[in-house]
Amino acid sequence: MNKASETITDFTAHHHQEQASNMANIPEQQYWQLIDALPFGVLFQQQGKILYANAVLIRMLGLQNSLQLAGSSFYDLLHQDYRAAFIESLQQLTRQGQVIEIDEKLVTADNRIIDVEISAAIVNINQQDLVQLTFKNISKRKHIERALKQSVEEFRQLAESMPQFVWTARPDGWIDYMNSRWHEYTGQTIEETQGWGWESVMHPNDLAPCIERWTEALKTGDKYEMEYRYRRAKDGTYRWHLGRASSIKDEQGNVIKWIGTSTDIHDQKMAEEEARRLNQELELRVKERTAQLELANQELESFSYSVSHDLRAPLRHIVSFVGLLAKHLQPLLDEKAQHYINVISESAHNLQLLVDNLLEFSRMGRIDLRKQVVDLNELVKNITSEMAYEVNDRSIAWHIGPLPAVYADPIMLKQVFVNLLNNAVKFTRNRALAEISIGTLQQNETTLIYIKDNGVGFDMKYVDKLFGVFQRLHSKKEFEGTGIGLANVHRIIQRHGGQIWVESKPDEGTTFYFTLLIAKRDAE
Amino acid sequence: MRPLKHVLLVEDDDMDVELIRAALNENSLVEYVDVVHDGAEALDYLKCEGHFKQRPKIYPEIIIMDLKMPKINGIEVLQQLKKDAILKKIPVMILSSSREPKDLSAAQELQATKYIVKETGFKCLVDALRHYTESVNKIV
Numbered sequence: 255m256n257k258a259s260e261t262i263t264d265f266t267a268h269h270h271q272e273q274a275s276n277m278a279n280i281p282e283q284q285y286w287q288l289i290d291a292l293p294f295g296v297l298f299q300q301q302g303k304i305l306y307a308n309a310v311l312i313r314m315l316g317l318q319n320s321l322q323l324a325g326s327s328f329y330d331l332l333h334q335d336y337r338a339a340f341i342e343s344l345q346q347l348t349r350q351g352q353v354i355e356i357d358e359k360l361v362t363a364d365n366r367i368i369d370v371e372i373s374a375a376i377v378n379i380n381q382q383d384l385v386q387l388t389f390k391n392i393s394k395r396k397h398i399e400r401a402l403k404q405s406v407e408e409f410r411q412l413a414e415s416m417p418q419f420v421w422t423a424r425p426d427g428w429i430d431y432m433n434s435r436w437h438e439y440t441g442q443t444i445e446e447t448q449g450w451g452w453e454s455v456m457h458p459n460d461l462a463p464c465i466e467r468w469t470e471a472l473k474t475g476d477k478y479e480m481e482y483r484y485r486r487a488k489d490g491t492y493r494w495h496l497g498r499a500s501s502i503k504d505e506q507g508n509v510i511k512w513i514g515t516s517t518d519i520h521d522q523k524m525a526e527e528e529a530r531r532l533n534q535e536l537e538l539r540v541k542e543r544t545a546q547l548e549l550a551n552q553e554l555e556s557f558s559y560s561v562s563h564d565l566r567a568p569l570r571h572i573v574s575f576v577g578l579l580a581k582h583l584q585p586l587l588d589e590k591a592q593h594y595i596n597v598i599s600e601s602a603h604n605l606q607l608l609v610d611n612l613l614e615f616s617r618m619g620r621i622d623l624r625k626q627v628v629d630l631n632e633l634v635k636n637i638t639s640e641m642a643y644e645v646n647d648r649s650i651a652w653h654i655g656p657l658p659a660v661y662a663d664p665i666m667l668k669q670v671f672v673n674l675l676n677n678a679v680k681f682t683r684n685r686a687l688a689e690i691s692i693g694t695l696q697q698n699e700t701t702l703i704y705i706k707d708n709g710v711g712f713d714m715k716y717v718d719k720l721f722g723v724f725q726r727l728h729s730k731k732e733f734e735g736t737g738i739g740l741a742n743v744h745r746i747i748q749r750h751g752g753q754i755w756v757e758s759k760p761d762e763g764t765t766f767y768f769t770l771l772i773a774k775r776d777a778e
Numbered sequence: 779m780r781p782l783k784h785v786l787l788v789e790d791d792d793m794d795v796e797l798i799r800a801a802l803n804e805n806s807l808v809e810y811v812d813v814v815h816d817g818a819e820a821l822d823y824l825k826c827e828g829h830f831k832q833r834p835k836i837y838p839e840i841i842i843m844d845l846k847m848p849k850i851n852g853i854e855v856l857q858q859l860k861k862d863a864i865l866k867k868i869p870v871m872i873l874s875s876s877r878e879p880k881d882l883s884a885a886q887e888l889q890a891t892k893y894i895v896k897e898t899g900f901k902c903l904v905d906a907l908r909h910y911t912e913s914v915n916k917i918v
Contacts, residue, residue, distance in 0.1 A: 566875055566896075571793045573898045578800065606898070613877070621879060 295389030302327040316362035333359035369396040423512040427472045441487030457483035457492045475501045475509045493520035558616045565609045572602045611738040623663045627773040630657035655693035658701045659773040666746045673739040674705045681709030706765040711758040782808045788820040788843035801900040807907045817850025845874040856888035
């Protein structure tokens with residue numbers, strides 16, 4: 255006898271052999287082999303008494319052999335909590351004669367509880383009605399089911415605790431869950447919400463783009479983010495929400511679930527909008543004001559230009575005709591008359607100089623900068639040699655250090671140096687030996703240039719007036735000038751983005767400092 | 779040095795006309811100066827039209843012209859002259875009180891021979907004319 259048949263000999267051998275011998279078409283040995291080889295447990299019982307159990311069931315119950323089942327009732331194997339219900343089901347089976355399937359719990363020999371799916375059927379063997387039970391161990395499946403249930407429970411709990419709307423949807427977009435925030439906000443019932451209920455509370459203007467976006471996402475499975483308005487049941491207002499959704503996919507990449515949130519961003523969005531509006535308004539106002547200022551500035555410039563321009567012609571005429579008059583009357587003029595003519599001529603000359611300088615000053619503010627690399631060594635050398643003729647009766651010690659090349663408008667820059675060097679020469683007039691130094695103090699991206707003299711200097715309390723138009727710190731009798739030169743210097747340096755300042759002490763001298771951009775190869 | 783025979787002076791300021799005449803006479807640079815007072819008159823003169831219909835078609839050797847003038851300004855006159863096959867050959871010296879770079883470059887673009895800023899005594903003009911005469915004399 256084989257092992258399978260051995261398992262039953264001890265308590266049903268006799269009966270079993272009787273049964274088997276009556277199964278006409280199946281040889282006995284093969285029949286029991288077949289039952290034992292089934293991948294699930296099989297048991298025959300009658301009125302609770304176990305008649306037969308196959309090897310799989312014996313193992314499932316944690317038994318060594320079938321002897322341990324001898325004489326016991328099948329019902330004892332059932333977990334006591336489920337026993338009564340099972341017996342009830344079996345009785346029903348007996349009455350109706352149908353196959354039934356029940357999930358049950360069995361208690362093993364070592365007191366473990368295992369989940370089984372039992373199919374029960376009445377079989378007639380040897381003219382006797384027996385209950386045939388088959389057992390499938392579904393502990394693993396049950397475990398997974400419990401874990402899944404727990405995870406769904408956790409998700410729900412998490413979702414319910416969030417201040418946002420949280421929802422899930424089927425792969426086709428059908429909403430199957432919304433947390434209670436949603437129901438509180440929209441006033442919708444769960445039934446109203448299920449599926450496409452959200453459409454009825456979305457702002458009509460946002461609906462079409464949202465459906466389009468959602469449809470697109472359903473097609474691609476890609477996550478998306480968008481803003482839209484939902485109507486609040488409490489007051490009927492539409493509030494802005496930021497919606498986000500992403501899909502959960504299986505191993506094949508098919509969407510199995512959609513999860514999404516909607517966050518109320520209404521207040522934030524309104525504040526942003528308000529800020530943007532205010533900014534725009536401010537920008538507009540600044541623009542308007544700038545345009546007004548520019549216009550005023552332009553008018554002022556063009557006024558001063560045309561005034562200076564129109565003043566030049568009559569002045570030139572006065573100077574010219576006084577010259578012609580003097581020449582014409584030369585033999586007739588006495589000393590006094592000659593003096594008068596000289597005064598007229600000189601005054602007209604001064605006025606001419608003033609107008610020319612003013613015109614130049616106005617021009618410096620208007621014309622475009624034409625920046626290029628300017629070698630300051632060369633520039634200073636040219637200016638000092640041009641001045642040499644005018645100062646040939648003076649003792650001047652020039653100390654000119656090595657100077658950098660700068661990036662500037664050469665014509666304007668020349669004006670700066672001409673003005674400052676002329677000043678240095680002019681205000682050292684009373685020195686037996688004038689000392690004029692030109693050098694540079696630091697070199698980073700900008701250079702600091704200084705022009706220092708040992709001239710008459712000035713009291714620093716007047717320094718604010720120094721760079722103003724028509725501002726003079728000395729009388730014309732002492733030192734001639736129009737009071738425009740330094741204003742022009744100041745304007746040119748400023749237009750180059752530089753700074754200019756001055757240090758001075760009466761009777762000790764003056765030093766002008768200004769910054770310029772160092773010339774770089776890539777500056778051009 | 780042979781003086782220039784015939785110069786057209788286009789100038790609306792009578793005092794400037796007088797001073798320019800004086801400067802030219804003093805230096806004996808020109809034998810004969812014709813004066814017109816604005817751009818329109820200058821074009822009529824050169825094309826022998828309008829008031830100058832009866833003028834024999836003799837062209838000046840050189841034109842001295844102001845820029846800022848009533849009716850048609852100096853730049854516009856230069857533009858007209860450039861379109862005329864004969865007139866465009868007459869050298870034009872611009873004599874203006876403007877130092878504006880835009881005026882200078884406009885005159886340069888329209889191929890004015892010289893750009894002179896008006897100053898007391900018109901020394902620059904005298905020098906320019908002298909230089910021009912010398913160079914012409916050298917060729918002739």
